[in-house]
Amino acid sequence: MKPYSNFAQIQHELLTGTTSCEKLVSDCLSNIDNKKHLNAFLSVYREEALLCAQEVDRKIKNKTAGKLAGLVVGIKDVLCYKDHPLQAGSKILNGFHSQFNATAVQRLLDQDAIIIGRQNCDEFAMGSSNENSAFGPVLNDIDNSRVPGGSSGGSAVAVMANMCHVSIGSDTGGSVRQPAAFCGIVGLKPTYSRISRHGLVAYGSSFDCIGVFSKNIEDVALVLEVIAGEDEFDGTVSQREVPAYLTEPSPEKKFKVAYMSDTLDSPALQPAIRTAIKKKIEQLKEHGHQVDPISFPLNEYVLPTYYILATAEASSNLSRFDGVRYGYRSTNANNLESLYKKTRAEGFGKEVQRRILLGTFVLSASYYDAYYSKAQKVRRMIRNELKTIFKSYDFILTPTTPTTAFRLGTHSENPVEMYLADLFSVQANVAGIPGISLPCGIDEGGLPIGIQLMADDFEEEKLFQFSKILMNLA
Numbered sequence: 001m002k003p004y005s006n007f008a009q010i011q012h013e014l015l016t017g018t019t020s021c022e023k024l025v026s027d028c029l030s031n032i033d034n035k036k037h038l039n040a041f042l043s044v045y046r047e048e049a050l051l052c053a054q055e056v057d058r059k060i061k062n063k064t065a066g067k068l069a070g071l072v073v074g075i076k077d078v079l080c081y082k083d084h085p086l087q088a089g090s091k092i093l094n095g096f097h098s099q100f101n102a103t104a105v106q107r108l109l110d111q112d113a114i115i116i117g118r119q120n121c122d123e124f125a126m127g128s129s130n131e132n133s134a135f136g137p138v139l140n141d142i143d144n145s146r147v148p149g150g151s152s153g154g155s156a157v158a159v160m161a162n163m164c165h166v167s168i169g170s171d172t173g174g175s176v177r178q179p180a181a182f183c184g185i186v187g188l189k190p191t192y193s194r195i196s197r198h199g200l201v202a203y204g205s206s207f208d209c210i211g212v213f214s215k216n217i218e219d220v221a222l223v224l225e226v227i228a229g230e231d232e233f234d235g236t237v238s239q240r241e242v243p244a245y246l247t248e249p250s251p252e253k254k255f256k257v258a259y260m261s262d263t264l265d266s267p268a269l270q271p272a273i274r275t276a277i278k279k280k281i282e283q284l285k286e287h288g289h290q291v292d293p294i295s296f297p298l299n300e301y302v303l304p305t306y307y308i309l310a311t312a313e314a315s316s317n318l319s320r321f322d323g324v325r326y327g328y329r330s331t332n333a334n335n336l337e338s339l340y341k342k343t344r345a346e347g348f349g350k351e352v353q354r355r356i357l358l359g360t361f362v363l364s365a366s367y368y369d370a371y372y373s374k375a376q377k378v379r380r381m382i383r384n385e386l387k388t389i390f391k392s393y394d395f396i397l398t399p400t401t402p403t404t405a406f407r408l409g410t411h412s413e414n415p416v417e418m419y420l421a422d423l424f425s426v427q428a429n430v431a432g433i434p435g436i437s438l439p440c441g442i443d444e445g446g447l448p449i450g451i452q453l454m455a456d457d458f459e460e461e462k463l464f465q466f467s468k469i470l471m472n473l474a
Contacts, residue, residue, distance in 0.1 A: 002027070006218040007071055007165060014060055014070045021053035021060070021070045021114065024165075028072045028116055032163045038139045040154040040163060042077055043085055043118040056112045066111035068226060071219075073113045074164040076121050076155045079210070080199035081105050088201045089123040089133040089151075092347030093327040102199020103234065104168060104210050104227040111226050116164050120154030123349045124318065125170050125203045127151045128178060128421035131412055132351045139408075140182065142447060146405040149179030149421075152213070156183040159213045166223055167213040172203050173306055174400075174425025176211030177437035181400035181450020184439045186467075188212045188220050191458050192432035193238040195224075196231035202317040204310035205236075207429045217471065220436075221245035221464045240458060249465040254288045257466075258393040261293035263424055268402040272443035277399055277451055280440060283473040291397070294389065298382050305382065306426040307419060308362050308375040314352075315359030321347070354415065383431040390456040395466060398424045400437040400450030428454050438467055 002019075004010050013019040032044055049072075059065035075081060078088050080098035087093040101109065108115065122132040130138040130153025138153040140146040141161040148157045152169030156179035159167050169176045171189035180187025188211050195210040202208060210227070212220045222245070229242045259281060264274055284291050323329040323343030330342035348356070362371040389396060402423050411417040428435035433454055440451035451470070455463040 004165075006216045007222060008218060010070050010165070021056045022050060024070055024072055025049050025053040025114055025116065028162070028164055031161060032117070035141065035161050035163065037144070038141055038157050038161060039120055039136055040138055040157040040161065041074070041117045042087070042120050042135055042154070045084070045115060045117050049114055049116045052114045056114060059112060067222070068108060068111040068113040071113045071166060072116050072164045073108055074117055074119045074155060074158045074167045075105060075115060076152050076167065076169040077118050078121060078125055078170050078201040079105055079168060081115065081118070085118060086201070087134070088125070089121045089135065090348065090352070091134045091328055092321050092343070096327050098199075100199065103196035103231045105199060107227045108168070108223075119152075119158055119167060121169075122151035122153070123352050124201065124314070125151040125172055125175055126314070126351050126355055128174070128418050129406070129408075129411065130154065130179070131408065132349055134349060137408060140405050142184070143405070145407055146447065147182065147408055149182035149401075149405065151175040152211070153179050155213055156180055156185060156187065159183070159185050159215060165214070166219055168223075168227075169211050169213060170200060170203075171209045171211040171429065172207045173310060173429050174422045176213065177400050177425050177435055177450070177452060178421060180213060180437040182405040182448065184442075184448030185213055185215050186217060186220055186439070187437045188224065188460075189428055189435045190224060190228065190460055191238070191434045192429075193236055194228050194434070194458065194460070196229075196234040196237045198231055198233035204313040205317060206313060207306070207310055209429070217464050217467050218246060224460060238458070243461050245461050245464055247461060247465065249469065254290065255394045255466055256290045256292075256392065257284060257395045257397050258292055258294040258389055259397040260296050260299070262295060262299055263398045266402065266423075268420060268423060269399060270403045270443065273399050273402070273404070273449050276441045276449045277397070280451060280470065280473065281397070284470070287469075287473070292393070296385065298378070298385055301378050302382060302427050302430055303419065303423060305375045305378045306422070306430050307358070308371050309379065311355045311359035312363050312372050313359065315356045315363060318348075318352070318356055323347070351415070379430055382427070386427070386431045386433060386454075387456070394455065394462060396454045398452045398454070400424060400452040404443045404445070404447035404449060424452060433457055434460050434463055436463055436467055438471055
């Protein structure tokens with residue numbers, strides 16, 4: 001596949017006849033075949049994508065094509081695509097096919113994007129390494145002994161390995177930004193409610209966000225512009241107008257950035273990441289931006305707050321998977337109660353079972369006030385504290401992850417170690433604010449480092465502007 005810097009370059013070649021949608025899809029399919037061992041895709045819509053490409057080529061010729069004509073997209077296995085398989089990386093949804101399109105998927109199709117396949121992920125988006133999938137782990141393309149991050153590992157690897165131009169994933173506690181960091185690409189989690197969740201398999205409903213992967217800022221901004229906005233099928237989606245995100249900042253514009261000194265001082269932070277982040281901070285200062293250290297007093301409460309509330313919501317959301325209506329059904333049951341128990345015990349993986357049990361525990365009558373109710377209060381305090389920071393600063397800067405991509409199996413036996421991989425990413429989900437991970441060099445082993453920017457609610461346009469500045473720093 002020819003390396004394109006962004007989708008605008010692809011569109012230019014499509015309009016001049018230098019390439020075609022069919023050629024673009026064929027190149028992506030070739031890469032998928034050549035890198036099948038990475039296990040990034042669960043389904044590849046080969047013939048369908050080629051036929052769609054031919055149709056889009058005709059539309060381009062007739063000047064009736066949508067703004068995403070020629071963009072090859074992969075979708076994480078948690079998004080509904082009508083008449084196509086949907087399993088959320090789980091055995092419990094064996095044989096299930098979507099009966100409708102997720103709003104985000106429909107809006108991509110309406111603008112002539114070409115969906116090439118369904119991408120592997122941690123089961124029900126629960127994981128930080130993509131080792132929890134019922135279909136086996138996804139491998140990092142840079143080093144196949146390393147994880148790609150999770151839960152949207154297949155989506156990140158597909159972009160990283162040129163199997164598609166853009167991937168659509170989901171981010172509940174860092175599931176777009178963390179794999180983006182591990183794979184050296186761009187990953188956006190927008191403001192909560194910016195994109196409709198209609199057709200997204202629910203994990204933690206007050207945390208879940210649809211996110212976007214690409215190798216550049218421009219394509220992420222363009223896709224967000226297409227899929228964001230109000231939706232009659234989702235009562236929680238924002239009614240705010242969607243702006244034109246592809247705007248350039250004034251060269252004279254200088255931003256005020258806060259970085260959390262406690263994240264850089266954390267003993268959990270890999271030294272190479274600390275060095276890379278500090279270098280970016282110095283470069284920003286040299287270019288006239290104000291960059292100040294701040295302390296966030298509630299930092300130690302962010303991760304436990306997330307895991308209490310997200311598991312509580314998961315236990316509620318996943319109760320619908322019972323073997324009665326669709327998906328996997330145990331053949332070892334002899335009454336309704338045993339059908340529920342055996343179906344869930346056999347259909348759900350160990351990590352999903354663990355989180356359901358944790359969530360059920362914190363929601364139980366004896367512990368509701370001690371855990372769930374208290375965590376909701378702390379969540380409000382965290383959001384208020386961040387909103388106060390944004391009164392003085394445009395952005396908050398942190399590492400995306402404590403380490404670069406770790407080896408397969410490293411944390412599988414210790415869930416707490418795995419949860420710590422989300423140490424810096426869950427904050428944006430707890431508060432509902434937008435966050436983006438950008439490539440920030442490599443460590444001594446050649447593994448990508450990610451830097452994270454967070455902004456105030458619905459300030460994605462400004463986030464994209466500053467992200468371009470940050471990525472262009474020498």
